[in-house]
Amino acid sequence: MRTPWLIAILVLLAAIVPVAGFTDYHLFQLTMVVVYAIAILGLSLLTGFNGQISLGHGAFYAIGAYTTAILMTTWNVPYWLTLPVSAVVCAGVGFLLGLPALRLGGLYLALTTFALAVAIPQILKYKAIEDWTGGVQGLVIDKPDAPFGLDLSPDQWLYLFTVAVAAVLYVIAWNIVRGRIGRAMMAIRDHAMAAEAMGINLAMVKTRTFALSAMYTGLAGSLGAIAVQFVAPDSFGVFVSIFLFVGLVVGGVSSIGGTLIGAAFIEFVPNLADKVSKAAPGAVYGVILIAVMFLMPAGAGGFLYALWRRVFRARSGQGAAPEQPVEIGAVSYEPDSGLTGMQTGAAFVDRPVPSENAGRNE
């Protein structure tokens, strides 16, 4: 069991090296990578491990961001105290949205959350809550200084703070996924009816996963708002949700490590592609999204994991069974795993389920 130590050392290095050697701007970019990684991790818990597709997680990101911004501007709450509040608020909203989601399997949930993503900027602009949200103008917040008289710039401190929060959240997610609840989540993803027959409480696990997922993405929103120092309705349009989804798929839907790759992807690709044209980032995202779906359905995380296993196995001869088969490709083209797993989710609900799949393709 050397892996945890190895990871701990890597995390420490990832925290210290950039602070020592990077400019503030690059640190800001790295902070955003960590923020997106947390958000994608939340989405991964829901979509990758529980099979509930959400195209609307930008809404939770926005709610987290606004919770922090409102607390900091209206009530002068210190930034670190806004995080627990934001977690509770987002988990609550997620739980409530998880209730109707229980009745919506696969495609319908994707559609509903997509509608949520499209509608959220309008809700944020709503006149009745303008006193809090600042309406179209949004809210400006101050970047916190380093505490205890530490000799760090605000960007350096915020990076360390974000990495620390992320480390805690990753450990929690890792343990949830490997434990009893994680097994239940994946059982529901793979075959809801069988999971129910095994005694798993579908409604409870699914709504709680939704709440957990919303909490993660909301916390990411809070951290993101502090880093960007600004929230406005139009920065939380449908494209935030879509980009989170892109990051999830590129990193690998059910790969915890892959969330970091996905986050780096959505942070840095626009910067590179912007040099070609304003339209290029979207096109690049779209092309890569489709390419990943066709060529590498388990995403970069799943791909690297498979590669690592192959190398490892080749070196140690045969055997060396993986300790934990965590990185399971949820997207598989075998009709028996993905298709039925997704579509029979909540099969007791009367809704259109395709019964005629055989022989559609020539």
Added chain:
Amino acid sequence: MLAGVIHQIMSGIATGGIYASVALALVMIYQATHHVNFAQGEMATFSTYIALTFINAGFPYWVAFAIAVVLSFGIGVTIERVLMRPLANAPVLASVGVFVGLLLIINSLSGWFFDYTIKQFPTPFPDRPMLGGYLSGHELGSTAVTLIVLLSVYLFFRHTRLGLAMRAAAFNATSSRLVGVRVGWMLALGWGLAAAIGAVAGCMVAPIVFLDPNMMAGILLYAFAGALLGGIDNPLGAVLGGFAVGVIENLGGAYLVGTELKLTLALVIIVTVLTIKPTGLMGRKVYSRV
């Protein structure tokens, strides 16, 4: 008050026609493949840009309109043949991913080719109030165009052999193939038709909402709501649902929630329908053997 209500209902029907067309396009693809085309709105926007390009090049309105519809048909067929075929039996997540990718690509291409600035789009109809002042010339004209499209789609599916073959292919692919229907091409034709209907809807709505790459995002949402309200596997239901959503949206916007929360209204309709009656008002229940 009453005149106001009638006015709202009439213009609700006018916009509802647009939603009905897009909803019909969605249902045509859903019926045949059980995919929801998240890129339907962006495809329609792109078609509208094609029409605008030909209008600006000096073509008469209806010629440019026809060119756009035909080209969109071709684009739709191509997308089905190239991208969607391999997805026929893929899991939901894969199809959602590909559709979202398509949405991103077409959206960027619109911005790339035609620029992100908001553009005016001409209307071929006279610019004066009609029907005793209840509707503008464009609203009346676009409703007429929508109704003609819907009627011809209906006649096509009811009374031509090709329409029958397409219905058969959507209803039962295996049996259709056994009696000689080329199912793959029927699905491609369905995509082409959906893209063409989207093109008409785009050209009809562009003079009202103005043209930019994200023009159809909200309209797609109302079309979703309409399709779900009527039943996403029932074309007639989806069309009626589209009209109903148009009227609900206008009345709700005028008397209930104000214009600022109109999109939220669509969201509420979607959630309500899916939680209370997931098959929609006219959809049929599908039972599957496990």
